[in-house]
Amino acid sequence: MPTTTRATRILLTSLTLLASALAQTSTVCNPLDVTCPADPALGTTFNNTFSSMSTMSGDIWSSLGSTDPTFPADDSGAAFTVAQHGDAPTVQSKWYVFWGHVSVMMRAAPGTGIISSIVLLSDDLDEIDWEVMGGNTTHVETNYYGKGNTTQMNSEYFPCDDPQGGFHNYTVNWDYREIQWILDGTVVRTVTYGQAVGADNKTMYPQTPMQLKIGSWAGGDASEPEGTREWAGGLTDYAKGPFTMTVQSVMVQDGQINSTDYTYSDRTGAWPSIVVAQ
Numbered sequence: 097m098p099t100t101t102r103a104t105r106i107l108l109t110s111l112t113l114l115a116s117a118l119a120q121t122s123t124v125c126n127p128l129d130v131t132c133p134a135d136p137a138l139g140t141t142f143n144n145t146f147s148s149m150s151t152m153s154g155d156i157w158s159s160l161g162s163t164d165p166t167f168p169a170d171d172s173g174a175a176f177t178v179a180q181h182g183d184a185p186t187v188q189s190k191w192y193v194f195w196g197h198v199s200v201m202m203r204a205a206p207g208t209g210i211i212s213s214i215v216l217l218s219d220d221l222d223e224i225d226w227e228v229m230g231g232n233t234t235h236v237e238t239n240y241y242g243k244g245n246t247t248q249m250n251s252e253y254f255p256c257d258d259p260q261g262g263f264h265n266y267t268v269n270w271d272y273r274e275i276q277w278i279l280d281g282t283v284v285r286t287v288t289y290g291q292a293v294g295a296d297n298k299t300m301y302p303q304t305p306m307q308l309k310i311g312s313w314a315g316g317d318a319s320e321p322e323g324t325r326e327w328a329g330g331l332t333d334y335a336k337g338p339f340t341m342t343v344q345s346v347m348v349q350d351g352q353i354n355s356t357d358y359t360y361s362d363r364t365g366a367w368p369s370i371v372v373a374q
């Protein structure tokens with residue numbers, strides 16, 4: 097059976113973070129509050145096709161869940177399986193990108209309430225998401241948040257033909273002007289810097305270096321708040337599982353070629369405050 101990578105073992109100590117679904121969007125050190133270590137930069141283009149465990153390097157990926165991805169013998173990809181209450185297999189890149197391009201070839205998990213997530217998340221909780229509900233075979237969700245403010249719903253849904261039945265290409269293009277969500281090569285949503293404002297007129301535009309997190313979890317678990325279960329599509333019935341999300345490949349291009357790390361020079365979280373080391 098697949099075993100735990102070196103990186104996984106270290107990261108398992110932060111497992112309690114995953115007790116809640118929102119753990120996929122938590123931060124270890126928030127640079128708006130305290131001084132944090134520099135974020136290691138990807139600084140290049142990264143391609144990763146998953147077939148066996150050795151294709152998911154512990155030098156690149158940390159496993160955050162109580163269970164790890166597995167690698168089916170048919171080489172279909174990395175399998176993120178939710179079989180019971182508490183399962184939330186999730187991997188996180190050790191590097192960050194500061195603007196860039198992210199493409200994930202993914203077959204979403206089926207199952208009412210099961211969420212397949214592709215999340216870009218920064219240390220100060222700027223966030224860009226693709227999310228697929230296991231019980232929804234016709235639409236997928238795009239979303240973003242600025243600085244962890246989830247008061248305002250920014251989600252929008254787009255048609256997708258059977259996301260649980262086959263692989264689709266979930267892409268994000270992100271720079272200081274706009275975010276594009278691209279589904280199977282078609283731009284389905286664009287949010288410009290100027291459009292991403294809250295009711296208080298403050299910007300909500302995601303604009304700080306991001307890590308990539310990929311995983312599945314049960315938003316429909318009985319322990320989740322009612323609002324989360326409703327959003328997820330209803331109560332998860334584990335007897336109908338296990339529910340598996342499969343990730344075939346990941347392609348990432350950092351917006352800052354040759355960068356080595358990213359540092360917040362102040363507590364604004366504004367993009368001009370990010371210092372790019374080469």
Ligand SMILES: *[C@@H]1O[C@H](CO)[C@@H](O)[C@H](O)[C@H]1NC(C)=O
Pocket residue numbers: 141142143347
């Ligand atoms: C990664 O894949 C993309 C798309 O296939 C390709 O354009 C790019 O050159 C590849 N980069 C590397 C470093 O292999």
Ligand SMILES: *[C@@H]1O[C@H](CO)[C@@H](O)[C@H](O)[C@H]1NC(C)=O
Pocket residue numbers: 231232233234235253329
């Ligand atoms: C799937 O999502 C779309 C968009 O939110 C919604 O209109 C539709 O009712 C959903 N389908 C199911 C089965 O929940």
Ligand SMILES: *[C@@H]1O[C@H](CO)[C@@H](O)[C@H](O)[C@H]1NC(C)=O
Pocket residue numbers: 199201265266267278280281282345347
């Ligand atoms: C996914 O879509 C993006 C944007 O259209 C494209 O650049 C990339 O090559 C596609 N990836 C694969 C594996 O087809």
Ligand SMILES: *[C@@H]1O[C@H](CO)[C@@H](O)[C@H](O)[C@H]1NC(C)=O
Pocket residue numbers: 245246247248293294295296298
């Ligand atoms: C969060 O966003 C809401 C809606 O835009 C806004 O009214 C509120 O002031 C924001 N909260 C903070 C702490 O910025």
Ligand SMILES: *[C@@H]1O[C@H](CO)[C@@H](O)[C@H](O)[C@H]1NC(C)=O
Pocket residue numbers: 295296297
């Ligand atoms: C936001 O900006 C609009 C347009 O300038 C203005 O009418 C409105 O009063 C502002 N709202 C707040 C809460 O500052």
Ligand SMILES: *[C@@H]1O[C@H](CO)[C@@H](O)[C@H](O)[C@H]1NC(C)=O
Pocket residue numbers: 353354
């Ligand atoms: C990145 O570094 C390589 C090798 O030193 C150099 O050839 C290239 O011009 C650099 N690219 C950028 C965009 O800085």
